[in-house]
Every structure is written in C-alpha cells, then in structure tokens.
Amino acid sequence: MAEKNVTLVSEFLLIAFTDCPEWGLPLFLLFLSIYVISLLGNAGMVLLIRVDGRLHTPMYFLLGHLSFVDICYSSTIVPQMLEVLLQRGAALSYTCCAAQFFLFTFFGSIDCYLLALMAYDRYVAVCRPLLYVTIMTEKARWGFVAGAYGAGFSSAFVRTITAFSLSFCGDNEIDFIFCDLPPLLKLTCGDSYTQEVVIVVFAIFVIPACMVAILVSYLFIVVAIMRIPSAGGRAKTFSTCASHLTTVSLFFGTLIFMYLRDNSGHSSQEDRVVSVFYTTVIPMLNPLIYSMRNKEVKEALRKVLKRAELY
Template sequence: MGNNNLTTVTYFILMGFTGYPTLQILLLLVFLNFYLVTILGNVGMIILIQLDAQLHTPMYFFLSQLSLLDACYTSVITPQILATLATGKMVITYGQCAAQFFFFTICAGTECFLLAVMAYDRYVAVSNPLLYTVAVNPRICWRLVLGAYVCGMSGAILRTTCTFTLSFCDNNQIDFFFCDLPPLLKLACSDTINSEVIIVFFSNFVILANALVIVISYLLIIKALLRVKTSGGRAKSFSTCASHLTAVALFFGTLIFMYMHSGSDTSLEEDKVVSVFYTVVIPMLNPLIYSLRNKEVKAAFKRVAGRLQVFQSM
C-alpha cells in the first residue's frame, strides 16, 4: 500500500464533531449565528465603504478587500460545518474536497499578503501624510491587491498539487470538519515526506516573510511617531493602526500555531479548535474590530443611516 501511487478513494466522509454528539444541535446554532454575523458584518462593511465618499481612501479600499476575503473564505468552510453538524457525517467527493481546499487556501493565503500590504499602507500614511494619496494612488492600490491575489493563488496551486497528488486508499474518513491539510496528510497512504517538506517550507516562508514586512513597517511607524511633538498627535496617528495590529495578531497567531508546529506535537482535536478559530471566529471579529475601534467608520455609518432616513421620508 505504501508504494501505491494511485488514489482509489472517490469520496471522503467528514466526521466533523462526532466526539461531541450531545452538543451537535447547540454547535449547529452557534455556528449558524457566527456565519450570519460574519456575512452581515463583512458585506455591510463593503457596502458602507462604497456608499460613503469619505471612506474612499487607500486604507478603506484595502479594508473592503479584507472584508471580501473574510466573507469568501468563511463561506467556503462554514456551510460545510453546518451540513456536517446537521447530518452527523458529511459525504464529499474527491473533486469537491480538492476544490474546497484550493479555494480556502487562496483566500487564507491572499489575506496573509493583504495584511502585510495594509501594514505598508499604514507606514506610508504615518510617515508621509502629505504625500500619502500620491504615494498610494488607486493604480498602486490595485497593483498591490492584485499582487496579493497572485501570490495567494500561486501558493494555493502549490499546496493543492502537493496534497492531492498523494495516494488515498481504503480509509476515506476525515476526522475533521472540512478538507484541511493536517487531516489529509494523516489520511494519505503514500509517503508524504516530500509533500510535507515542500508545503511546510513554503508556508513558513510566506508567514515569516509577511510577518517580517509587518514588523518592519510598524518599527518604522514607531520611529515616525517619535518625531511627532504632541502626545495627541501620536495617539491619533497610532489609533489608525490599532485595529490592524489586532487583526494581525489574531490571524498570524493562529497560522503560526497551525502550520509552523510539528504535526506530532498536537492532536487533531487541538487542530479542530484552532481551525474553528481562524475559519469562523476571526472573519466574524474583523469587521467588529474595524468598526467598534474606528471613529471614521462610526461616523460614516451615521451619515449613511441619516441619508437612508431622509430617502425613506420622501
């Protein structure tokens, strides 16, 4: 079986949360509410940014792209979780599993690069406020976002190819709630060493490279803030970075735990908890972080709500 280079499995059975049968209904309701809040929050953020002219800046353009990614990649995963919880087990074809893995990896990888782009954007805004709109003009914004998507797609092609060229034989039960890398590697019946080395090396490089860009950007931001004479000016400048720092800490913290630790050090149950956090919880928290901690977003919401009230009264 170890020398078999052909996949005999045509479908997988997602076991989901079968270890908690008494909590199935409760988990279903919890994840359903999380998903609704995530979609409403992220789509609402995109609409708000589009409707309010004062939010038509590079910072909020990148934020709208982040909201789009969060809405997309949680939609790739959460409906699968809901179906698995509703039925106890979920059958998914080999092709559907590969497609889910591919699209989820595109969204997660692109978000990793986009957060680095947003850190660079904050650095330019703080260090060169007078030249900000020139240095980060719409053309450059689109190029940076396109670059993030290209890098995310390239990583997804590599990871999907390395994962689904492995052989999957008799055992087709995935002890997980979606087609993620750790359970698929443990399920493969062929030698996974080469694929794991390539995937781990590439994943670590992407995470560390983007983390390095973010760290350098914020070190330069701190250096620029130290030149601001008034404490009020420093506080105002750094307040625009606080939400981004929170989102970075949540996203990269879970990625580092999930993909930069040794697979033998943790169980699939621990991986499930971490995966739930970055596939369901973080996409829900991001629009809340950027709205509750942002005076400009609150003001824009009041302006748009006021215009809607005037329109309804006409």
C-alpha cells in the same frame, strides 16, 4: 497496488464534532448565527466603503477587499461545517475535497497578503506622509490588490496540485471541519517527503513572509511615533494602526499555532477549536473591530442609518 492490498481513497468523510452528538444542534445554531453576522458585517463594510466618499482612501480600499475575501473565505468552510453538524458527518468526493482545499488556501493567502499591504499603507501614512498621495495612487492600489490575488492563486494552485498528488489509502475519515492539510497528511500512504517539502516552502512564502513585512513596517512606525513630541500626537497616530494590529494579532496568531508548530502532542480537538476560530470567528470580528475603533467608519455608519430613517 493489488499485491499490497491497498485501496485508494475516492472520497473523504468529515466527522468533526460527531463524537458529541448532543452538541450537534447547539453548535449548529451557534455557528449559523456567527456566519450570518459575519456575512452581514463584511457585506455591510463593503457597501459602506463604496457609498461613503470619505472612505474612498487607500486604507479603506484595502479593507473593502479584505471584507470581500473574508466573505468568500468563511463561505468556503462554514456551510460544509454546518452540514457536518446537522447530519453528524458529511461525505466529500476527492474532487470536492481538492476544490475546498484550493479555495481555502486561495482566500486565506489573499487575507495574509492584504494584511501585509495594509501594514505597508500605514507605514507610508505615518513615515512618509508627504509622499502618501503619490505612492498610494489608485493605479498602485489596484496593482497591489491584483498582485495579492495573483500570488494567492499561484500559491493555492501549487499547494493543491502537490497535496493531491499524494496517495490516500485505507482510512478516509477526517476528524476535522474541512479538507485542510494537517488532517489530510494523516491519511497519506507511501513516501510523501518531497510533496511535504514543497507545501512547506510555499507556506513560508505566505505566512512568515507576510509576518516579516508587517513586523518591519510596524518597526518603522513605532520609531516614527516615538519621535512625535506630544503624547496626544503619539496616541492619535497609534490609534490609526490599532484596528489593523488587532486583526493581525488574531489572524496570524491562530495560523502560527495551526501550521508553524510541532504537531506532536496536540490533539485533534485542539486543532478543531483553533480552525473554527480562524475560519469562523475572525471573519465575523474584523468588521466589528474596524467599526468600533475607526472614527471614520462610525461616522459613515451613522450617516447611512440617518438616511435609512428618512425613508
């Protein structure tokens, strides 16, 4: 390495948004507000599901885990981003960068699997209603969730080991809000083809595989809904899936734009905006989407607020 005059990177410098220092404080306050709302909303959803017996169903069981993972997911990224905005840059050691990459991939993968499981839950509820209780048992629910966490860990572990077996040399500045794969690949030196293939293959087992599962589930759901004779019945059945469809569209839409596209012709600024959306905004929107569109959640929330007023 000395003959090639190459210095290996021992730390990374996050410099996102530092090109506009006058926006540092306003963006800090904005993202801090979004983060606080996200924490309160998702934590409130978890507590609401636990305290209200009417929400002790498979769908809300999965939603509770989705809210918990969203708390962990955004907490992996947003505090670091706030430090970057406040201090106009932040240094991360090689180990901390790898840990952040692992946690982001871990919780992001679980989000994908949980959304796919929620689509399967809706498929069983709409297409196999008489078997719903026997299929979505408590044991099955815990098995599904454990599988999601296990698959997320395996994917994150392999991708992190593979990504950080690459050689990073020369420039250590990451024009991004956290240690994500696309900006890290720009800092690599040497042949990284094999590692990139492994990373892409494991990405295929998460994003596209979950999307296929969701699309197939909703294909059967749409067919089942179209067979319902009354328009009111079709609308009522479809409304039970509306919140999940909204969340899926927002989450997977941004992931596709970020990870399953041709990287040529796209600026770092576009990537930053998209990454802020799926790491910060979507975790905040999920509890709002489910609370506004689900009658059971709104009724449970009113019940809890009435109890609070009595005290």
